[in-house]
Amino acid sequence: MSRVTIAEVARKAGVSPTAVSFTFNRPSELSPATVRRVLAVAEELGYAPNPHAKALHSSRAGAIGMLVPEDISDAFANPFYAPFVRGVGSICDELDLSLMVVSPHEGSLEKGITKAPADGFIVLGAGEKHPDVSPLYRRRVPFVIVDGDAEKAPSVNVEDEKGAHEAASRLLARGHTDILVMTFLNPRSQLVEAPFHDIASRRQSGYMRAFEEHGVAWGEAPAEAKQCSIEGGDERMKAAWSDGHRPTAVLCAADALAFGVLLAAEKRGVRVPEDLEVVGFDDVPEAALSRPALSTVRQPIREKGRIAARLLTEALDGGGSSPRSIVLPTEWVPRRTTL
Amino acid sequence: MSRVTIAEVARKAGVSPTAVSFTFNRPSELSPATVRRVLAVAEELGYAPNPHAKALHSSRAGAIGMLVPEDISDAFANPFYAPFVRGVGSICDELDLSLMVVSPHEGSLEKGITKAPADGFIVLGAGEKHPDVSPLYRRRVPFVIVDGDAEKAPSVNVEDEKGAHEAASRLLARGHTDILVMTFLNPRSQLVEAPFHDIASRRQSGYMRAFEEHGVAWGEAPAEAKQCSIEGGDERMKAAWSDGHRPTAVLCAADALAFGVLLAAEKRGVRVPEDLEVVGFDDVPEAALSRPALSTVRQPIREKGRIAARLLTEALDGGGSSPRSIVLPTEWVPRRTTL
DNA sequence: CTAACATACTAAAAGCCTTTAGTAAACTGT
DNA sequence: ACAGTTTACTAAAGGCTTTTAGTATGTTAG
Structure with missing residues (x-):
C-alpha cells in the first residue's frame, strides 16, 4: 500500500541503500553494471525518491510559493493574476521549479508561510510593515514583496x-x-x-x-x-x-x-x-x-512576475546581496472607453 | 543562519523536544504552565515546525498538485486556467490546502509528479493510456484525470x-x-x-x-x-x-x-x-x-475544477471508493459573433 | 499504607533520504 | 611482491519531526 522506499529497491537489487541513492544522484561513483541493475529494479518497482525526505535533507523542495492576500478562489477572479503567474511561471519553467499558490491559512499570512513546503515566497499585496508580514523576518524563509513597501526585503512595485x-x-x-x-x-x-x-x-x-x-x-x-x-x-x-x-x-x-x-x-x-x-x-x-x-x-505585469521570481531565486541561492527595490514604470494607454 | 529547530526551543525552554511537539500538536498532554513557557520561547525564537520533516512523517504536505501539460507560462496564456484554478482553489481554501502548479519537468509528466511535494495530482489534458500517464499508476500518488480518458482513475470531462x-x-x-x-x-x-x-x-x-x-x-x-x-x-x-x-x-x-x-x-x-x-x-x-x-x-469550468479537487481530496483521505468518471454537460451560448 | 491510576513529562524509534568516512578488492608501478 | 592508488561499494550519521512506550511523581481508594 505504502510508497516504495529506497530500502526495498536496495534489497531487491542486492545492494546497499547508498548505492541506490548514488544511482540517482551520482551514478559516476558506481559501476555501469550496477547502475543498470538498480535502475531496472527501480523501474520495475515504480520507485522514485520521496520528495519530502529529499527536501528535509537538502532544505530544498523545488517549489516557490506565491502568497496571495485572499482566498485562492477570490484571487483568481482578478484577471491580473494570469499574466502575473505567467511571469513567475516562466522562471519556474526555466529553473525546473513548481509554483505553489498559498493563501492565508486561517487568516494568517504567517501560518500560510510556515505550513507550506516552499523554498521561498513571493508575498503579494502587503508591505513590510504590515503586522502579518513583519513576523516573517524572523522566520528563515526568504521572500520578496510585490505591491507593498519594503526596505529590508527585496521588492517589486510599479508607479x-x-x-x-x-x-x-x-x-x-x-x-x-x-x-x-x-x-x-x-x-x-x-x-x-x-x-x-x-x-x-x-x-x-x-x-x-x-x-x-x-x-x-x-x-x-x-x-x-x-x-x-x-x-x-x-x-x-x-x-x-x-x-x-x-x-x-x-x-x-x-x-x-x-x-x-x-x-x-x-x-x-x-x-x-x-x-x-x-x-x-x-x-x-x-x-x-x-x-x-x-x-x-x-503596468508590465508579466515582467513584474518575472522580476519577483528572479529576485526570489537569487535570494534563494546567492543569498548575500543587498535587497533590491525595483519600481517598474506605468504608461497611459488610451483606447475606446475614453473620448 | 539556518532555521530554528525543535531542539533549540526545547533546550531554551528546559524541556524535551517531545514537550515542544506536544505544545503544538497535543497541548492537553502538558500542563498549561509548560505550554505557555514553550510557546513564549518559540515565539521569541521565531520557531515553526519544519514542513518537510512534518510531511515526511505524516506523508501529508498539505498541497495538491495541478499537473499542466505544458510550461506554466504557456498554460496560463489560456484564459481557461483562471476559472479552473478558481474551482480547484475553492476546495483548497475550504480544506486549508495549498495549490501547486507543476509542469512536466524535463518534458516528463512522471518526473514532475515524483519531484513535486504534493499529496496528489490533478492531471490535465492527458488520458490514462497516454504513455506519460500510465506509469503513474505504479507510483502510489493518487491522481485524477481532467480532460482525458480514464477508467482506472477518477476523471472529470465534459461533452x-x-x-x-x-x-x-x-x-x-x-x-x-x-x-x-x-x-x-x-x-x-x-x-x-x-x-x-x-x-x-x-x-x-x-x-x-x-x-x-x-x-x-x-x-x-x-x-x-x-x-x-x-x-x-x-x-x-x-x-x-x-x-x-x-x-x-x-x-x-x-x-x-x-x-x-x-x-x-x-x-x-x-x-x-x-x-x-x-x-x-x-x-x-x-x-x-x-x-x-x-x-x-x-462548459462549467469552475465546477470542473471543484469536482476534480473534490474527487482528489476524497481519494486522498477516503481512498477506497471506486473511481468515478464524471462527464459535465455543455451548452450552446449564442452571443454576437454569430448571426 | 499500599495498589491502582492519573498526570506530566522523556527517551528512543520511525519516517526516508543523502552524505561522509571508511573498507575491501583490484590494479599500478617498480 | 609490496606500497600506493583507484574503484566499487557500504555502514552509520544526520536532517527534523511525530509518536509510542515508558518513567517518575502525585493522587485517590480501599
Missing part, C-alpha cells in the same frame, strides 16, 4: 501613484466634474491602521492629487468594490446608480472593476464613452479585447 | 464531442460551406499515436460529424494553432489569410483562439459577424465581454 495621477488628469482635462472613483477593498488592510500603502490607496492618492490640481472637489470616500473582480465592479456600479449617482466618468483602480462597470453600463443602456468615460488600471490582456476596448494605465 | 457538434451544426444550418476549423496543438499528443483523445481531437470529431450530416466537405486537416492562446489564434488566422483562405466562418476549439481570430479580423477590417462568423468553445468569463461578445459552447 501606482504616478500612473493613477496621469489617468485622472486625462479625464479631468476634459472637464469632468462628476467622476466616480472606484477602488477595491484590500482584504489585508482591514486589519491595520492608515496609512497603509496598499496599491488601492496608492492609486487613490494619485487620483486625489490630480483632483486637487484641477480644483475639483474630491467628495467623500471613493466607491469601494467588495472584490477586485468583474462581478465586484459590476455590483458596485449598480449600487452607485441605485444610490442616485450619475457620474460622467469612472476611474477604476483596476481593470477588473472597469470591466464590471462596462457590463453594468451596457445593461443599463448607458453609452461608453459618450455618456460615460471609463478608465482602468493594469492593462490586463483582456483590456485590448473588451467591449469597448479599455483605456487604462499599463 | 466535448456533443458541444462541438452543436456549435458546428448552428453554423452549417445557416448555409456556410467555407468554414475554417481551428484547433490547437496539444503539447503532449505529439508523442503518441492516433487515436489519442485529447480535447482538441474530441472537439474536432464533433465538428466532423456535423459536417458529414450537412454534406459539407471536411477538406484537409484543420488549422492548428501553435499555442492555445489569444496570440496563437491571432497568428494562425493571419497565416490562414496569407495562404489565401477567405472563410465565411471560423470554428475554434477554444475561446482563446476565437479571441485571437476576433483581433485578427478587426485588424484586417473584416466585420464580425457580418463577413465572418466566429464560434468558440469553453465560455471563459472574457467571452461575455469581448468585442463583439463571443458565441460559444459553455
Whole structure:
C-alpha cells in the first residue's frame, strides 16, 4: 500500500541503500553494471525518491510559493493574476521549479508561510510593515514583496501613484466634474491602521492629487468594490446608480472593476464613452479585447512576475546581496472607453 | 543562519523536544504552565515546525498538485486556467490546502509528479493510456484525470464531442460551406499515436460529424494553432489569410483562439459577424465581454475544477471508493459573433 | 499504607533520504 | 611482491519531526 522506499529497491537489487541513492544522484561513483541493475529494479518497482525526505535533507523542495492576500478562489477572479503567474511561471519553467499558490491559512499570512513546503515566497499585496508580514523576518524563509513597501526585503512595485495621477488628469482635462472613483477593498488592510500603502490607496492618492490640481472637489470616500473582480465592479456600479449617482466618468483602480462597470453600463443602456468615460488600471490582456476596448494605465505585469521570481531565486541561492527595490514604470494607454 | 529547530526551543525552554511537539500538536498532554513557557520561547525564537520533516512523517504536505501539460507560462496564456484554478482553489481554501502548479519537468509528466511535494495530482489534458500517464499508476500518488480518458482513475470531462457538434451544426444550418476549423496543438499528443483523445481531437470529431450530416466537405486537416492562446489564434488566422483562405466562418476549439481570430479580423477590417462568423468553445468569463461578445459552447469550468479537487481530496483521505468518471454537460451560448 | 491510576513529562524509534568516512578488492608501478 | 592508488561499494550519521512506550511523581481508594 505504502510508497516504495529506497530500502526495498536496495534489497531487491542486492545492494546497499547508498548505492541506490548514488544511482540517482551520482551514478559516476558506481559501476555501469550496477547502475543498470538498480535502475531496472527501480523501474520495475515504480520507485522514485520521496520528495519530502529529499527536501528535509537538502532544505530544498523545488517549489516557490506565491502568497496571495485572499482566498485562492477570490484571487483568481482578478484577471491580473494570469499574466502575473505567467511571469513567475516562466522562471519556474526555466529553473525546473513548481509554483505553489498559498493563501492565508486561517487568516494568517504567517501560518500560510510556515505550513507550506516552499523554498521561498513571493508575498503579494502587503508591505513590510504590515503586522502579518513583519513576523516573517524572523522566520528563515526568504521572500520578496510585490505591491507593498519594503526596505529590508527585496521588492517589486510599479508607479501606482504616478500612473493613477496621469489617468485622472486625462479625464479631468476634459472637464469632468462628476467622476466616480472606484477602488477595491484590500482584504489585508482591514486589519491595520492608515496609512497603509496598499496599491488601492496608492492609486487613490494619485487620483486625489490630480483632483486637487484641477480644483475639483474630491467628495467623500471613493466607491469601494467588495472584490477586485468583474462581478465586484459590476455590483458596485449598480449600487452607485441605485444610490442616485450619475457620474460622467469612472476611474477604476483596476481593470477588473472597469470591466464590471462596462457590463453594468451596457445593461443599463448607458453609452461608453459618450455618456460615460471609463478608465482602468493594469492593462490586463483582456483590456485590448473588451467591449469597448479599455483605456487604462499599463503596468508590465508579466515582467513584474518575472522580476519577483528572479529576485526570489537569487535570494534563494546567492543569498548575500543587498535587497533590491525595483519600481517598474506605468504608461497611459488610451483606447475606446475614453473620448 | 539556518532555521530554528525543535531542539533549540526545547533546550531554551528546559524541556524535551517531545514537550515542544506536544505544545503544538497535543497541548492537553502538558500542563498549561509548560505550554505557555514553550510557546513564549518559540515565539521569541521565531520557531515553526519544519514542513518537510512534518510531511515526511505524516506523508501529508498539505498541497495538491495541478499537473499542466505544458510550461506554466504557456498554460496560463489560456484564459481557461483562471476559472479552473478558481474551482480547484475553492476546495483548497475550504480544506486549508495549498495549490501547486507543476509542469512536466524535463518534458516528463512522471518526473514532475515524483519531484513535486504534493499529496496528489490533478492531471490535465492527458488520458490514462497516454504513455506519460500510465506509469503513474505504479507510483502510489493518487491522481485524477481532467480532460482525458480514464477508467482506472477518477476523471472529470465534459461533452466535448456533443458541444462541438452543436456549435458546428448552428453554423452549417445557416448555409456556410467555407468554414475554417481551428484547433490547437496539444503539447503532449505529439508523442503518441492516433487515436489519442485529447480535447482538441474530441472537439474536432464533433465538428466532423456535423459536417458529414450537412454534406459539407471536411477538406484537409484543420488549422492548428501553435499555442492555445489569444496570440496563437491571432497568428494562425493571419497565416490562414496569407495562404489565401477567405472563410465565411471560423470554428475554434477554444475561446482563446476565437479571441485571437476576433483581433485578427478587426485588424484586417473584416466585420464580425457580418463577413465572418466566429464560434468558440469553453465560455471563459472574457467571452461575455469581448468585442463583439463571443458565441460559444459553455462548459462549467469552475465546477470542473471543484469536482476534480473534490474527487482528489476524497481519494486522498477516503481512498477506497471506486473511481468515478464524471462527464459535465455543455451548452450552446449564442452571443454576437454569430448571426 | 499500599495498589491502582492519573498526570506530566522523556527517551528512543520511525519516517526516508543523502552524505561522509571508511573498507575491501583490484590494479599500478617498480 | 609490496606500497600506493583507484574503484566499487557500504555502514552509520544526520536532517527534523511525530509518536509510542515508558518513567517518575502525585493522587485517590480501599
